[in-house]
Amino acid sequence: MDFSLGQDRQMLVDSLRRLLAAKAPFAARKDGAFEGSGWSRALWQDMADLGAIGAWFDESHGGYGGSPFDIAVVFGEIGRALLTGPYLAALQAGHVLAAAGQTDALAALIAGTSVVTYAEEEADTWFDPAAITTRATPTGAGWVLDGAKTVVAAAGSADRLVVVAQAPQGLTTFLVEAGAPGLTIRDYLLVDGGSAGDIGFAATPAVLIGTAGEAASVIEAARALALVALAWEAVAVMDVLRDHTLDYLRTRKQFGQAIGKFQALQHRMATLALEIEQARSAAINAADRASGPRTTRERAVSAAKVTIGKAGSLVAEEAIQVHGGIGMTWDLALSHYAKRLMMIGHELGDEDHHLARYIALGQDIIPA
Amino acid sequence: MDLTYSASEEAFRSEVRAFLAAHLPQRLSDKVRKDQHLTRAEQEEWHAILQTRGWLANHWPVDWGGTGWTVMERFIFETETALAHAPRILPFGVSMIGPVLLKYGSEAQKRHWLPRILNGTDWWCQGYSEPGAGSDLASLTTSAVREGDVYIVNGQKTWTTLAQHATMMFCLVRTATGGKRQDGISFLLIDMASPGIEVRPIKLLSGDCEVNAVFLTNVRVPVANLVGEENRGWTYAKYLLTYERTNIAGVGASMAALDELRAIARSRQRHGRPLAEDPQFAARLARTEIELENMQTTNLRVLVEAGAGAAPVAESSMLKIRGTEIRQQIDDLTRRAAGVHARPWLPEAFEGGWNGAPVGPDWAGPVATRYFNDRKLSIFGGSNEVQREIITKAILEL
Known part of the structure; x- marks a missing residue:
């Protein structure tokens, strides 16, 4: 049994950490994440050049890794640096492309030359793909899409979208170009930085990815990898929040002593540290089981989302509380980490959603 | 990253399972599974079975009768024995006084006492807590005054588990006052048959009598029974409290209890459907499972860290806190599953050989008792609050 990352992954981690420390320091991120599109295309290219995107895919798909642990460590560094950009969406989009053998589009994604985002969620789907209403219609000249997607990452600044829609055959994935006819985008910033948008489709031309009607298992598997990524991102964010809070407990003095001397705060800090270690174990379990059979995989990723949901809220709220007034300020990095952690809870299904899913999977009542 | 057990670890697991299948008497595992009380003879029987295989003091050095197992093998052994509902190995001899003697005892003490632990000659109990010294153990006042080649011991110990069976007690006593409290404590081995020792049972809220008060009045203890140096006992006592804490979470035992609970949740009906399909209950169960x-x-x-030579202090305390909380949650859910049938109290059912009819489902009898009894888990071995102090001390470095 071995819980170390291994030499290759550690090298990737080290190079990403150097890159992000140099090019995405908090001083720049603090306001940069809320200006324009809220993310840096140049940094995206740097990330791609270092292999951060290629690490998500195996060699047969033109990547350099492909293990869930490769995905995990990249998103750990994204979390540590609080990096904005449609990385998680690109991970899902890329795995949909990979599953269908769309090597050209995937190669451009891996090279960083084409930013591909992912549009699955709609206003009323609540992470249930069966509730998707965006319609795909075959025409003589190919497929067209009609409908709407919501909170699509970097909707207004990506080059392409992978879209999940209902075709006559069932759930199907499509590739849509950013400037396609009939595409409308309402772009907005996000509470934790970066941007997303609502997308409307009106007879928008789209290219079929894979086989019509057979996307359900593909998008579920892609989402499982995204949940692994989010879990590792969340744990990295929690680590930063813990370290900042420990520093504050050591240095902030009230009533004539470091506030870390107060037992009420000590016990809460111990609980925080414990919850973070349990969350780390859940994230490791998710990455480990992500290559396993479907029920094993899905239960582990849902268990991880439940765990980081519970621990994440606790860590974010306690980190702010222990910091007191200063924890409420925009200029303190801590507050931005806390916001990111809370908003992770709103991505890909919250704690309640995944608890219900974990239970249903245990009773074999979620159809594959 | 590799979360799989090695081939040799899997082979070891098979060896443990085969041993349990062949040598764990079903009459013992049945009692453990039903939460019935083991008699002293039954406990000793299990120790003897393990010792025949050389597995009783499995974490001792090979030269003294240990196994040379890795930490991972010890974990596998703990897990498999718990899943098989084997009686637990009582810690007082093999996991408490044994390691202290191995590290701090004289050659003569090791040669005399260690074999007696292995062959069951002695049943040890732990004389640590006192009425005025619980979590604040260093405030203990039981005194030992040296007169020639004996110490005269006076005082009272409490919460002494299974002292009613014990032939020997390892005991913290005060041999000096004045300086730093920790510096006046010594570690004595006391024969429970000595004149002046009185053991009084303490009945617990569950009705069990597993702990005792031990009164010591002018008890004469040979100086040869002092472990290490006089006034250095605190060091030895602390070593004991940190020894072998990598299995402190009781994961195997909780896995076994959770298996039982899952079976109950599938069979127990509430409002016409199994509890496993009741949203409230299923959510509680799922959170505990996760x-x-x-x-x-x-x-x-x-x-894995400990196997690589690290001394995981904060981590051990995390295992203790969350491990005991999980076990208490399982007990809590099992109690809830019983509904109204948690209430009847048939203490005779906790003894082996009882053939009466249960009230309600046959598993419901002991659930409330178990729930109350296991409140101890977050109190003993350093309360969970003390564990939080240990964690913060380690990570805050203030």
Whole structure:
């Protein structure tokens, strides 16, 4: 049994950490994440050049890794640096492309030359793909899409979208170009930085990815990898929040002593540290089981989302509380980490959603 | 990253399972599964079975009768024995006084006492807590005054588990006052048959009498029974409290209890459907399952670190806190599952050989008792609040 990352992954981690420390320091991120599109295309290219995107895919798909642990460590560094950009969406989009053998589009994604985002969620789907209403219609000249997607990452600044829609055959994935006819985008910033948008489709031309009607298992598997990524991102964010809070407990003095001397705060800090270690174990379990059979995989990723949901809220709220007034300020990095952690809870299904899913999977009542 | 057990670890697991299948008497595992009381003879019988195989003091050095197992093998052994409902190995001899003697005892003490632990000659109990010294153990006042080649011991120990069976007690006594409290404590081995010792049972809220008060009045203890140096006992006592804590989470025992609970949740009906399909109950059960899955990996991470030579202090305390909380949650859910049938109290059912009719489902009899009894888990061995102090001290470095 071995819980170390291994030499290759550690090298990737080290190079990403150097890159992000140099090019995405908090001083720049603090306001940069809320200006324009809220993310840096140049940094995206740097990330791609270092292999951060290629690490998500195996060699047969033109990547350099492909293990869930490769995905995990990249998103750990994204979390540590609080990096904005449609990385998680690109991970899902890329795995949909990979599953269908769309090597050209995937190669451009891996090279960083084409930013591909992912549009699955709609206003009323609540992470249930069966509730998707965006319609795909075959025409003589190919497929067209009609409908709407919501909170699509970097909707207004990506080059392409992978879209999940209902075709006559069932759930199907499509590739849509950013400037396609009939595409409308309402772009907005996000509470934790970066941007997303609502997308409307009106007879928008789209290219079929894979086989019509057979996307359900593909998008579920892609989402499982995204949940692994989010879990590792969340744990990295929690680590930063813990370290900042420990520093504050050591240095902030009230009533004539470091506030870390107060037992009420000590016990809460111990609980925080414990919850973070349990969350780390859940994230490791998710990455480990992500290559396993479907029920094993899905239960582990849902268990991880439940765990980081519970621990994440606790860590974010306690980190702010222990910091007191200063924890409420925009200029303190801590507050931005806390916001990111809370908003992770709103991505890909919250704690309640995944608890219900974990239970249903245990009773074999979620159809594959 | 590799979360799989090695081929040799899997082979070891098979060896443990085969041993349990062949040598764990079903009459013992039945009693453990039903939460019935083991007699002293039954406990000793299990120790003897393990010792025949050389597995009783499995964490001791090979030269003294240990096995040379890795931390991972010890974890596998703990897990498999718990899943098989084997009686637990009582810690007082093999896991408490044994390691202290191995590290701090004289050659003569090791040669005399260690074999007696292995062959069951002695049943040890732990004389640590006192009425005025619980979590604040260093405030203990039981005194030992040296007169020639004996110490005269006076005082009272409490919460002494299974002292009613014990032939020997390892005991913290005060041999000096004035300086730093920790510096006046010594570690004595006391024969429970000595004149002046009185053991009084303490009846617990569950109705069990597993702990005792031990009164010591002018008890004469040979100086040869002093472990290490006089006034250095605190060091030895602390070593004991930190020894072998990598299995402190009780993951195996919780896995076994959770298996039972899952079976109950499938069979027990409420409002015409199994509890497993009741949203409230299913959510509580799922959260506990997830915590235990996480705990297992946390425990394995600590084991791998310990196997590589690290001394995981904060991590051990995390295992103790969350491990005991999980076990208490399982007990709590099992109690809830019983509904109204948690209430009847048939203490005679806790003894072996009882053939009466249960009230309600046959598993419901002991659930409330177990729930109350296991409140101890977050109190003993350093309360969970003390564990939080240990964690903060380690990570805050203030």
